[in-house]
Amino acid sequence: MSLLRWSKRPAHDVQARNPAVNVVRGLVARATTPLLPDDYLHLVNPLWSARELRGRVESVRKETPDSATVVIRPGWGFPRQYQPGQYVGIGLQVDGRWHWRSYSLTSVADTDDELISITVKANPSGFLSAHLVDGVEPGTVIRLAAPKGDFALPEPPPAKLLFVTAGSGVTPVMGMLRSLRLRGHDADIVHVHSAPGRDDVIFLDELEHLDRGNDRFRLDLQLTRTMGKIDLTRLHERVPDWAERECWACGPAQLLDDVERVWTEAGLREQLHVERFTIARTDRGGEGGTVTFRASGKTAEIDGATTLMEAGENLGIQVPFGCRMGICQTCVVPLAEGYVRDLRSGEEHREGERIQTCISTVSGECTLDL
Numbered sequence: 001m002s003l004l005r006w007s008k009r010p011a012h013d014v015q016a017r018n019p020a021v022n023v024v025r026g027l028v029a030r031a032t033t034p035l036l037p038d039d040y041l042h043l044v045n046p047l048w049s050a051r052e053l054r055g056r057v058e059s060v061r062k063e064t065p066d067s068a069t070v071v072i073r074p075g076w077g078f079p080r081q082y083q084p085g086q087y088v089g090i091g092l093q094v095d096g097r098w099h100w101r102s103y104s105l106t107s108v109a110d111t112d113d114e115l116i117s118i119t120v121k122a123n124p125s126g127f128l129s130a131h132l133v134d135g136v137e138p139g140t141v142i143r144l145a146a147p148k149g150d151f152a153l154p155e156p157p158p159a160k161l162l163f164v165t166a167g168s169g170v171t172p173v174m175g176m177l178r179s180l181r182l183r184g185h186d187a188d189i190v191h192v193h194s195a196p197g198r199d200d201v202i203f204l205d206e207l208e209h210l211d212r213g214n215d216r217f218r219l220d221l222q223l224t225r226t227m228g229k230i231d232l233t234r235l236h237e238r239v240p241d242w243a244e245r246e247c248w249a250c251g252p253a254q255l256l257d258d259v260e261r262v263w264t265e266a267g268l269r270e271q272l273h274v275e276r277f278t279i280a281r282t283d284r285g286g287e288g289g290t291v292t293f294r295a296s297g298k299t300a301e302i303d304g305a306t307t308l309m310e311a312g313e314n315l316g317i318q319v320p321f322g323c324r325m326g327i328c329q330t331c332v333v334p335l336a337e338g339y340v341r342d343l344r345s346g347e348e349h350r351e352g353e354r355i356q357t358c359i360s361t362v363s364g365e366c367t368l369d370l
Contacts (some may be wrong), residue, residue, distance in 0.1 A: 193222070
């Protein structure tokens with residue numbers, strides 16, 4: 001067993017679809033030391049890597065003026081199976097620095113096509129999203145993290161479904177709708193979607209095509225510039241049997257807060273599945289200060305609203321991540337020294353405790369072994 005661990009060790013961080021692949025990766029790394037196996041592999045195929053998952057951008061297709069679908073060809077070891085509604089990690093190098101974010105998969109796994117796709121809405125304060133929508137060129141090699149997430153349809157799906165989405169919250173649901181259609185499921189679906197106007201509706205043509213061509217699917221659009229925001233207290237008027245349906249909801253924080261309140265008050269919280277794209281932060285942020293990444297030999301001065309994960313990525317450090325909102329536990333590391341504060345609860349953690357870097361910020365000084 002010690003020999004097996006020795007063989008796999010150089011590739012222990014790579015999430016391969018077949019664990020045995022990491023034995024091969026590790027042996028290749030041992031054999032090519034002191035050079036990295038990637039020094040040889042990239043000469044043959046830039047998507048082959050012994051230490052990370054990679055992909056290549058095949059195309060970028062605009063969906064709305066500020067959103068686009070990015071089609072990616074994954075490289076060696078990327079899992080072929082994933083659930084509709086899950087997300088994938090994307091790493092892109094811009095100006096010499098790696099930037100990481102997670103995006104919902106809008107492709108379907110159960111096809112012969114090895115391509116995957118994400119659909120990204122450019123956020124004015126989101127550097128990577130804007131670059132993916134307007135700046136990334138086909139042929140760009142990116143880093144990938146394996147698909148993850150619990151916001152997914154069960155198999156088989158419920159007989160009656162309700163989707164409540166707004167803005168880019170439609171992206172994981174589109175993966176679900178495409179999967180349901182491909183698998184031939186005959187679920188009764190109502191989809192309530194909100195956007196400022198028709199030009200802002202991502203996948204508008206596809207959604208309306210489903211609405212026209214399938215009497216088991218009904219699209220209910222709420223265009224907020226002319227109709228105002230969705231009033232979920234009157235949901236029974238637009239979906240009379242909403243309480244009989246299992247619901248998947250994704251969108252801005254206020255919409256999801258309202259959804260959770262309505263379902264909880266109706267005693268139906270167990271029928272609700274929610275996906276949030278942002279951290280629900282408390283007003284009690286950290287004090288800010290100095291974070292030291294000991295293994296990398298780098299430090300940063302950050303304010304009390306910047307997460308430790310963001311600080312590391314801004315320094316070019318590859319910090320483990322998954323959901324980026326405190327759910328999946330992928331980013332958990334021990335706090336080597338100092339103090340940090342949880343941005344959601346305001347709770348302070350000290351040396352020796354295990355912390356989540358995606359929802360924690362420094363309180364004075366802290367050190368991580370990254």
